[in-house]
Amino acid sequence: MILPKYNWNIHSIDYNDNEKAIANQLNINPLIVSILFQRGYNTLDKIKSFLNPNIDSFHNPFNLHDMQKSVDRINTAISNDEKITIYGDYDADGITSTAILYETLQNMGAKVSFYIPNRFTDGYGPNSDAYKKIINDGTTLIITVDNGVSGKEQVDLANQMKCDVIITDHHNLPDELPNAYAIVHARYPEHQYDFGNLSGAGISFKLATALLGDFPSELLDLAAIGTVADLVSLTDENRAIVKLGLIAISQTERPGLNALIHKAGLKLDNINEESIGFGIAPRLNALGRISDASMGVALLTTFDDEYADELAKETDSKNTQRKKLVSDIYEEASQKATNLIEAGHNTLFIVGNNWHEGVLGIVASRIVEKFHKPTLVLNLDEQTKLAKGSGRSIEGFDLFNALNHSRSDMTSFGGHSMAVGLSVQEDNLSKVYANLDKNALEQDIDTISKPTLNITAAIDIKDINKSLFDNLEQLAPFGNDNEYPVFEFKHDSISNVTTMGAENNHLKFRLNSGYNNINVLAFNNGKYSQSVTNSFDVTRVAGHLVLNTWKGKTSIQIMLDDLCCDGPEIIDQRSNVLKKDYFNDAVTYVFFNKNILNQVKSYVAEDAKCIYVDDLSFDNCSDNIVIVDCPVNMATLDKVLSIADSKKIIFILYKKELISKFGMPNRQQCAKIFKFFAKHNGFDLKQNYQQLCEFLNISKRSLFLILKVFDELNFISIDRGLIYENKQPAKREISEAPAYQQMSDEILLEKKLILSSKEELSHFIRNKYDQRKDAVK
Structure with missing residues (x-):
């Protein structure tokens, strides 16, 4: 039995006349139109607009709150030769946001510099000491990118020091907003922008557009990286940013971006959103996690080839270091998480010592993936007694809101419903955790059992071909709110089950249907190798299609999202000889012949059970049973299967002589x-x-x-x-x-049980279980 990680929400595809007509008109597979209908694009115009984003897909930047006011103030600063400092953030979104505005202001002739806060000395978000330093160095205008709305104290300080602050941000707005000169935010209260889900880089791009008075297509590459990296909704304007931005990246003339792409093992002619999410963004994020993210802005904005290559090499090295740190901390944090769960906690508040603070968000994400509980991972500095870290949530639980009640108990705090950053004094840790657990109960977290996997449709692998794959690719770029379509793949059987990786932690197998077959790649599912082998005919597979190129040959394969199998594993160990090593396991051995039971009883492990069929009951039947000999009639077999609610049934089915x-x-x-x-x-x-x-x-x-x-x-x-x-x-x-x-x-039973193929035996036993289920219903 393999339990699914997700609750499968399977949609049905019903090609109505309207969908068929649109499919014919656009010359695309009707499945694509049905998927778009499912996602709310239910007219020809909406579908055309979705499939073909262009410059016209972008909204007027001056519709953003305080945009005109911001543009006027920046132009005044440029005219007066004021010193402008861009105050950014140390993640990939913050780095690209900074690079976009820095490059824009440079091209406008501004006297501009940038400041990327240090994760370890400045903490998360605005920092008062940093503001003082910037202003004392002559800055009269600070423009925040990808941060700022939580910096009321810092803005008040800047105002006292005669420095204006323009905030451009996309994070959740606090109850009390800073008294800034201007706040550019897509979800500003009572001034909602046409699209409220822009990333920090997206907001920065809109400001650049407004400042330049023209569409800055040369900045789309940076905006796309920030948008994908920050996991915002890939719909509406964000879709246009990434769609056009990917083209810009493939044609980029930025030496730094080119060098970084090369270090990541990517090719310019094959760049997609996954290239950003798994190749480019992690390397930029590693800078802020391990050292100084300012290097990332320099990397993206330099036009010196030699310097770019040097920065790209250093960036890649930091990413390698980051991976090692994540691996080491995760092992320790995972054990702490297990202890907290055993203690009855609904949330995980994990505090460690000597943990590198820069990678705690990644560790928190992995803990959430493993345990499916809202998770905070913090490092406690033994000298300062200050714990700093990050939190990640699960679908349906607002982590920002849950922690916002404890804002006064935290030194710093910010984020959104799914991810937060925070600092807490040691004395307040237990209070913050208690409030978090309390809020989890108030949000009824117990009802959030498993995340939901939305499955677009069930399709037979016979229908998978390059044409379908190319049609599905028209829905790209994929991400939040525009996920790659996940399908349940119908098949007859599974074969070629193998494990991969240094620790055999990955799984690969083949789905078969008639003369058609397709490979499935399942990362971190190597532990299910034997279960999939034993349940080859009933394992259900959900995943998405990808292209795989190996030795110059390209083929379509399935990337697994989830798998499950109802009923027990059926293991074929049929033999006409009874060996001693068949009886070494602590399981339930079932016999239909008392003489055979008495003959082998001395071989059976001490902690195992030997049971004659007439004595079998629910009480003495374990999770794993072994049917040793062959029943003489169907009724006795039915009795065993009606009692055995086991995870695994091993069939030896010994019979000395076949009738x-x-x-x-x-x-x-x-x-x-x-x-x-x-x-x-x-x-x-x-x-x-x-x-x-x-x-x-x-x-x-x-x-x-x-x-x-x-x-x-x-x-x-x-x-x-x-x-x-x-x-x-x-x-x-x-x-x-x-x-x-x-x-x-x-004789009939012999044919079904002993003389049948592995496939026939499995089908026969599965049918018996299905009949039992139907009888119960």
Whole structure:
């Protein structure tokens, strides 16, 4: 049995006339139109707009709150040769936001510099000491990018020091906003922008557009990186940013971006949103996590090839270091998480020592993935007694809101519903955790059992081809709110199950349907190798399609999102010999023949159970059972399967001699034998059994069965080994004899259980379980 990680929400595809008409008009697969209908794009114009984003897809930047006011103030600063400082953030979104505005202001002739706060000395968000330093260095205008709305104290400080602050941000707005000169935010209260889900880089791009008075297509590459990295909704304007930005990246003339792409092992002619999410963004994020993110702005804005290559090399090195730190901390944090769960906590508040603060957000994400609980991971500095870290949430639980109630108990705090950053004094840790757990109960977190996997449709692997894949790619770029379509893949069986990776932690197998097959790649699912093998015919697979190129050959494969299997694993260990090593496990061994049970009982492990079928019950049946010998009738097998609610059933099905080897007695054999006894009335069977078999050319087993049938039908009488013909017996068919019927059932059972293929055995047992379920219903 394999339990799914997600609750599968499977949509049905129903190609109505309107969908078919649109598909024909656009010359695309009707499945694509149905997917878009599912996602709310239910008219021809909406679908055209979605499939073909362009410059016209961008909204007027001056519709953003305080945009005109910001542009006017910046232009005044440029005219007066004021010093402008861009105050950024140390993640990929913050780095690209800074680079966009820095490059824009440079091109406008501004006297501009940038400041990227240090994660370790400045903390998360605005920092008062940093503001003081910036202003004392001559800055009269600070422009924040990807941060600022939580900096009321810092803005008040700047105002006192005669420095204006323009905030451009996209994070959740606090109850009390800073008294800034201007706040550019897509969700500003009572001044909502046309699209409220821009990233920090997206807001920065809008400001650049407004300042330049023209569409800055040369900045789309940076805006796309920030948008993908920050995991914002890839719809509306963000979709246009990334769609056009990917083209810009593939044609980029930025030496730094080119060098970084090369270090990540990517190719410019094959850049997509995954290239950003798994190649470019992690390397930029590593700078802020490990050292100084200012290097990232320099990398993206320099036009010096040699310097760019040097920065890209250093950036890649930091990413390697980051991976090692994550791996080490995760192991320790995972054990702490287990302890908290065992203690009954609904949220995980994990505090460690000597943990690198820069990677705690990644660790928190992995803990959430493993345990499916809102998670905070913090490092406690033993000297300052200050714990700093990050939090990640689960679908349906607002982590920002849950912690916002404890804002006064935290030194710093910010973020949104799914991710937060925070600092807490050691004395307040237990109070913050208690409030978090309390809020989890108030949000009824117990009802949030598993995340939901939205499955677009169930499709047969026979319908998968390059044309379908190319049609699906028209829905790209994929991300939040525009996920790659996930399908349940219908198949007949699974084969070629193998594990991969240094620790065999990855899984690969093949789905088969008729003459069609397709490979499935399942990362971090190597532990299910044997289960998938044992449940090859009933394992359900959900995933998405990707292209795989190996040794110059490109093929479509499935990237697994989830798998499951109802019912027990069925393991075929059929044998006509009983070996001692069959009985080494602590399981339940079931016997249909007491003699066989007594013969092997001494071999069975001490902590195992040996049970005769008549004594089997729900109480003595364990998760794993072994059916040792072969039942003689269907009823006894049904009894075992009706009781066994096991995760694994191993079939040995030992039988010393198969009845089917001899075959059922036929009419000619019976007639020949009956005539013999009619002529030899009073035949002494004891004395002449062997000779009679040789004379009749029949096995002893077959002769014995036929004589038993004759006796049951009253054709003959047997008295002390002598056989007498009964005169004028009632006319009856040999199939009426109980012995004949029993033999017939036993042969049928042998065919189903012993002489069948692995596939046939599995199907037979599965059908039995399905019948049991139907009977219960």
